[in-house]
Amino acid sequence: xxxxxxxxxxxxxxxxxxxxxxxxxxxxxxxxxxxxxxxxxxxxxxxxxxxxxxxxxxxxxxxxxxxxxxxxxxxxxxxxxxxxxxxxxxxxxxxxxxxxxxxxxxxxxxxxxxxxxxxxxxxxxxxxxxxxxxxxxxxxxxxxxxxxxxxxxxxxxxxxxxxxxxxxxxxxxxxxxxxxxxxxxxxxxxxxxxxxxxxxxxxxxxxxxxxxxxxxxxxxxxxxxxxxxxxxxxxxxxxxxxxxxxxxxxxxxxxxxxxxxxxxxxxxxxxxxxxxxxxxxxxxxxxxxxxxxxxxxxxxxxxxxxxxxxxxxxxxxxxxxxxxxxxxxxxxxxxxxxxxxxxxxxxxxxxxxxxxxxxxxxxxxxxxxxxxxxxxxxxxxxxxxxxxxxxxxxxxxxxxxxxxxxxxxxxxxxxxxxxxxxx
Amino acid sequence: xxxxxxxxxxxxxxxxxxxxxxxxxxxxxxxxxxxxxxxxxxxxxxxxxxxxxxxxxxxxxxxxxxxxxxxxxxxxxxxxxxxxxxxxxxxxxxxxxxxxxxxxxxxxxxxxxxxxxxxxxxxxxxxxxxxxxxxxxxxxxxxxxxxxxxxxxxxxxxxxxxxxxxxxxxxxxxxxxxxxxxxxxxxxxxxxxxxxxxxxxxxxxxxxxxxxxxxxxxxxxxxxxxxxxxxxxxxxxxxxxxxxxxxxxxxxxxxxxxxxxxxxxxxxxxxxxxxxxxxxxxxxxxxxxxxxxxxxxxxxxxxxxxxxxxxxxxxxxxxxxxxxxxxxxxxxxxxxxxxxxxxxxxxxxxxxxxxxxxxxxxxxxxxxxxxxxxxxxxxxxxxxxxxxxxxxxxxxxxxxxxxxxxxxxxxxxxxxxxxx
Numbered sequence: 001x002x003x004x005x006x007x008x009x010x011x012x013x014x015x016x017x018x019x020x021x022x023x024x025x026x027x028x029x030x031x032x033x034x035x036x037x038x039x040x041x042x043x044x045x046x047x048x049x050x051x052x053x054x055x056x057x058x059x060x061x062x063x064x065x066x067x068x069x070x071x072x073x074x075x076x077x078x079x080x081x082x083x084x085x086x087x088x089x090x091x092x093x094x095x096x097x098x099x100x101x102x103x104x105x106x107x108x109x110x111x112x113x114x115x116x117x118x119x120x121x122x123x124x125x126x127x128x129x130x131x132x133x134x135x136x137x138x139x140x141x142x143x144x145x146x147x148x149x150x151x152x153x154x155x156x157x158x159x160x161x162x163x164x165x166x167x168x169x170x171x172x173x174x175x176x177x178x179x180x181x182x183x184x185x186x187x188x189x190x191x192x193x194x195x196x197x198x199x200x201x202x203x204x205x206x207x208x209x210x211x212x213x214x215x216x217x218x219x220x221x222x223x224x225x226x227x228x229x230x231x232x233x234x235x236x237x238x239x240x241x242x243x244x245x246x247x248x249x250x251x252x253x254x255x256x257x258x259x260x261x262x263x264x265x266x267x268x269x270x271x272x273x274x275x276x277x278x279x280x281x282x283x284x285x286x287x288x289x290x291x292x293x294x295x296x297x298x299x300x301x302x303x304x305x306x307x308x309x310x311x312x313x314x315x316x317x318x319x320x321x322x323x324x325x326x327x328x329x330x331x332x333x334x335x336x337x338x339x340x341x342x343x344x345x346x347x348x349x350x351x352x353x354x355x356x357x358x359x360x361x362x363x364x365x366x367x368x369x370x371x372x373x374x375x376x377x378x379x380x381x382x383x384x385x386x387x388x389x390x391x392x393x394x395x396x397x398x399x400x401x402x403x404x405x406x407x408x409x410x411x412x413x414x415x416x417x418x419x420x421x422x423x
Numbered sequence: 424x425x426x427x428x429x430x431x432x433x434x435x436x437x438x439x440x441x442x443x444x445x446x447x448x449x450x451x452x453x454x455x456x457x458x459x460x461x462x463x464x465x466x467x468x469x470x471x472x473x474x475x476x477x478x479x480x481x482x483x484x485x486x487x488x489x490x491x492x493x494x495x496x497x498x499x500x501x502x503x504x505x506x507x508x509x510x511x512x513x514x515x516x517x518x519x520x521x522x523x524x525x526x527x528x529x530x531x532x533x534x535x536x537x538x539x540x541x542x543x544x545x546x547x548x549x550x551x552x553x554x555x556x557x558x559x560x561x562x563x564x565x566x567x568x569x570x571x572x573x574x575x576x577x578x579x580x581x582x583x584x585x586x587x588x589x590x591x592x593x594x595x596x597x598x599x600x601x602x603x604x605x606x607x608x609x610x611x612x613x614x615x616x617x618x619x620x621x622x623x624x625x626x627x628x629x630x631x632x633x634x635x636x637x638x639x640x641x642x643x644x645x646x647x648x649x650x651x652x653x654x655x656x657x658x659x660x661x662x663x664x665x666x667x668x669x670x671x672x673x674x675x676x677x678x679x680x681x682x683x684x685x686x687x688x689x690x691x692x693x694x695x696x697x698x699x700x701x702x703x704x705x706x707x708x709x710x711x712x713x714x715x716x717x718x719x720x721x722x723x724x725x726x727x728x729x730x731x732x733x734x735x736x737x738x739x740x741x742x743x744x745x746x747x748x749x750x751x752x753x754x755x756x757x758x759x760x761x762x763x764x765x766x767x768x769x770x771x772x773x774x775x776x777x778x779x780x781x782x783x784x785x786x787x788x789x790x791x792x793x794x795x796x797x798x799x800x801x802x803x804x805x806x807x808x809x810x811x812x813x814x815x816x817x818x819x820x821x822x823x824x825x826x827x828x829x830x831x832x833x834x835x836x837x838x839x840x841x842x843x
Contacts, residue, residue: 070445265474266474266475267476290449297475300476301471301478391438392438
């Protein structure tokens, strides 16, 4: 079995690998975190601890899933709020985890309703020997408007509460941001100005995943009614990656320390977050679906990726993609690349023909007798929709041509690495 | 003409293997992983495929099994992992063998070298026979740091893998690749060397810390009534001849009768059909509800167009005419054919090896030891199943036993030394 050093240093804290449970139902008590640590997770953002006066009162049922054809859990909707256990119990669990797992990293997620709450909670979790504090400024389904994403979308409040936590603790502070905002940069900047050391993002996206079309309300249905609440899982990964890239490209935030969250379930997902600048990675939805064991393949797969990339430390790739992701107006528009059809692989289903005609530029000609597509290069714009819909990977990127009147050598153009990298 | 013989059924692609892996229920305490005689962990490697970690899947398979790519193709999974599969409660089991084949083919394409030779411990073992069990013993011992010499009577290594299982089921390239992997790990194979003839057991014992006899049941049995009949050929002889010639044999009959109901009989009958022999009849002692051949093999044989007649035993032979009688009903048939191939079991040739082989073609006791504390048995001649997956299991077990014996002896010697 391959062995590589997956450790990362983040906000002055050493993590044996980047994989953490995010603040959620998956890290809700001592027993859960202990099992996760035993299976290889490097740490946990313990389920958000709130002030004593805020009573958590949950609905039943509280989850829903988005499916597509036969695939479950494309996305996951949940209505849970913060930790249900009493404050004392949570603090006790944090302490016991640190005592019994001294090399694992305990991040205390906290959430208050005012400055006093935040400061007190920060003091309490610091006394409980947490390694780091994560401020939950982003839960979209709190029953109080003084909590969660209503706070996280207000930079002034964010700054004020970060300052309160800073007063209450000398631990590193992560501010967990909501994606329910057009631009995350002002809130992230406000948190750093207030005293946070890094950003955790994204929390869940406000959503209605499905309706109960007989009862005519959103799922899950609670006594005949539904609500907007947070969406997570694979479907939100693109949104998470986008926010992380936009944070890292904002002026002065190029080295922003980030704990990445949003639909991570494979080592490839993990590599993507790292390449965009996340140093640690937080996971919930795929653990809810598959269990803590998924960390084994994330770790092992990441080691193989490091081997392929010829690197010894993950720090060598953190943020490595930031600079090559540019505004759309900066992209090279001087060429197009035609699709190339591999006749040995083509099975004659005609899906490329349908998609090109109905969804693109009518550039695939269909031979009815032979049941084979050919590309009409006069009409083809090189969009590669055909490549994406082909069920057998018979279509790839082919010849590169410069557009009429444009300068450049087609051979210098860097086209995509093959989508099917294996065989 | 030999294309049908040489061509293996297509394997999964990256897309289709994911579709199959997505059918896996990723069970808690997965039953498939408890059902493999060789301790393969399908639940673990299928989960790795599911999460895009094919290299990790290859590690899981290879670290456990020196012949992972071979087992993927020839294991009767229907009796083990796939029988246990929970998916059966919905429709049909996961194609575990097929996924394993994808992963091990990937391992080869990616040129992965997963197993590493252990740091030398200065100990030597000799293995007699390079069939599947001998190869597994070699691999386990090499990873533990032993020097390993294998003595093979034939020109090529692999035993029945090389000379028996037909190309369409187990391509020779795969067998060669698996053996090359073991040679790269440090195995020293002496070809064309018969122990007891070219080199003596006593020499092996004198020059090694242990000797493992893994000779296998490499000769076909011949029923007395068929002795010295020029129309008769043995299954082992026929399969070896075809495989060595890559299907290019010239003396094919127009029609043939195969006698036997095990996997070897199925291989012979299917090979004949794939070489375009028009009429092939397989006469089996067992009735279908007690059939010995695996369901996969039986299905393939039927699809190849072989006529299979169950429940009959040969009672008389006259030149190329054989008369069969049903074991339970009053029925008799006589078939005249150009060729009669006997697949009625195999026997062990352990001449000059000082090993006692009983009428079941194995040692007359359980376990891997022999009367000589330095000599061990594995493979077909050790009691237990005779399939490749069992050969692997036995090879792993005997290797652990030998290692423990040698290491314990060393510890004892150290203690004695310390007292002096």
